[in-house]
Amino acid sequence: MKKIIYDITPFTTLDYKDNLSCIVWFISCNMRCQYCYNTNIIECKDGNYAIKDLFEFLEKRVGLLDAVVLSGGEATKHDLLPICKKIKSMGFKIKLDTNGTNLQLVKELIQNDYLDYIALDFKALEENFQAITNSKLYDKFLETLKYLIKIDFDFEVRTTLHEDLIDEKQLNKMIEQLYDLGYKNNFYIQNFLNVDNYANLTEPKNSIDKELLSNKLNILWRN
Numbered sequence: 534m535k536k537i538i539y540d541i542t543p544f545t546t547l548d549y550k551d552n553l554s555c556i557v558w559f560i561s562c563n564m565r566c567q568y569c570y571n572t573n574i575i576e577c578k579d580g581n582y583a584i585k586d587l588f589e590f591l592e593k594r595v596g597l598l599d600a601v602v603l604s605g606g607e608a609t610k611h612d613l614l615p616i617c618k619k620i621k622s623m624g625f626k627i628k629l630d631t632n633g634t635n636l637q638l639v640k641e642l643i644q645n646d647y648l649d650y651i652a653l654d655f656k657a658l659e660e661n662f663q664a665i666t667n668s669k670l671y672d673k674f675l676e677t678l679k680y681l682i683k684i685d686f687d688f689e690v691r692t693t694l695h696e697d698l699i700d701e702k703q704l705n706k707m708i709e710q711l712y713d714l715g716y717k718n719n720f721y722i723q724n725f726l727n728v729d730n731y732a733n734l735t736e737p738k739n740s741i742d743k744e745l746l747s748n749k750l751n752i753l754w755r756n
Contacts, residue, residue: 534583534585535579536579536582537559537560537561537580537611538557538559538560538582538583538584538586538587539558539559539573539580539605540574540581540582541555541587541590542555542556542558548602548604549599549600552599552600552628553597553598553599553600554598554600554601554602554628555591555594555600555601555602556602556604557587557601557603557604557608558571558605558606559574559580559604559605559606559607559608559610560577560578560605560606561575561577561607561611562574562575562605562606562607562632563610563632563634563668563670564607564632564634564667565666565667566656566666567664567666567698567730568693568695568730569730570726570728570729570730571605571606572729574605574606587616588623591625592623595623595625598625599626600627600628600649601620601625601626601628602627602628603616603617603627604630605630607631608630609629609634609635609638609639613629613638614641614645614647617645618645620647621646621647626649626650627647627648627649628648628649628650628652629642629648629651630652631651631677632656632666632670632674633654633673633676633677633678634668634670634673635673636676636680639680640680643684643686648686649687650687650688650689651687652721653688653690653691654674654690654691654692655674655678655690655692655707656674657698657699657703657707658703658706658707659671661698661699661703662674665698665699678690678714678716679714682714682716688718689719689720690711690716690718690721691720692704692707692720692721692722693723693725694723694724694725694741695734695737696738696739696740697739698737700739700741701741704722704741705747708746708749708750708752709747712747712749712750716750717750719751719752720753721752721753721754721755722753722754723754723755724754725737
């Protein structure tokens with residue numbers, strides 16, 4: 534059986550608000566974001582754990598953890614339906630971290646009531662999406678964003694900020710786009726972490742003046 538899980542973080546209070554969770558890190562991704570530091574997870578052809586290992590781990594955590602966070606890599610590169618069905622049957626909530634490029638799977642997971650929360654990555658505007666992600670998947674992300682807004686699903690949008698890649702003007706355009714589409718939740722901006730990454734990025738030379746950002750959405754800063 535292929536090992537599609539790179540690692541399991543056994544306990545976190547940070548990744549899913551108000552829930553004691555574990556994080557499942559799935560191998561593989563369909564993007565190569567310049568700032569990504571999970572290169573070992575993304576390039577990995579065979580992980581360290583099989584799905585049965587995850588279930589054995591979770592059986593020992595029933596009553597101790599509230600939720601399971603599916604992350605990566607890109608978790609939706611894998612068939613999550615049977616995995617989520619089993620996790621839910623054990624009584625856990627499920628949060629999905631995703632770049633939003635597999636709308637069909639997201640729809641199926643939601644329609645089966647397998648997901649409780651989604652964190653959707655808004656990588657960049659269409660104009661610089663390919664440069665930042667090394668992919669042509671902007672339209673797929675946008676479809677998922679519109680779908681989640683339309684059905685009023687419980688989700689957040691988040692963006693990783695490296696000020697040499699995204700400036701105030703672009704960030705404000707992103708905020709305007711979210712607002713115009715009807716997104717009303719918090720917009721989380723997480724600062725770039727200066728560790729090994731695809732583009733060998735270091736600390737940005739530019740900086741954002743937070744006072745110049747649009748107030749149409751409630752912005753929350755992470756790290």
